[in-house]
Amino acid sequence: MLVNNPYIIVIALDFSKIFDTVRHSTMRHHMDQLDIPDNVYEWFVDYFSGHLHSTTYGGTESTLKPINASVIQGSAVGPASYAVAASDLKVTCDMNIF
Numbered sequence: 001m002l003v004n005n006p007y008i009i010v011i012a013l014d015f016s017k018i019f020d021t022v023r024h025s026t027m028r029h030h031m032d033q034l035d036i037p038d039n040v041y042e043w044f045v046d047y048f049s050g051h052l053h054s055t056t057y058g059g060t061e062s063t064l065k066p067i068n069a070s071v072i073q074g075s076a077v078g079p080a081s082y083a084v085a086a087s088d089l090k091v092t093c094d095m096n097i098f
Contacts, residue, residue, distance in 0.1 A: 019071040019078055024048045027085040034084070047077070 031044055051072075052064040071078040 019073060019082055020069065022071050022082055022085045023069045025068070027081055030084045030087055044077070044081075048081075 027048065028045055031041055034041075048071075051067040053067050054064045055062045071081050
């Protein structure tokens with residue numbers, strides 16, 4: 001142990017894949033609960049719909065599959081979309097403050 005001090009606690013969090021966990025259906029449900037204009041809601045629904053993915057390996061390409069989770073990385077709406085989708089998270093331990 002590098003530091004022998006009972007008052008030091010290290011917590012490491014990896015947020016590198018956090019936007020990949022956002023399910024589009026959950027995000028739509030939460031956005032539906034917000035007081036936003038219908039055209040803004042419909043824009044978000046359209047923005048997160050219709051994305052496909054395929055993988056190419058060794059010169060062979062897989063079939064296209066729909067993407068039903070994740071936020072497009074680098075998008076301006078990504079952080080806000082994640083915040084809306086995660087808005088109902090609850091702590092599981094009384095020692096945690098959320």
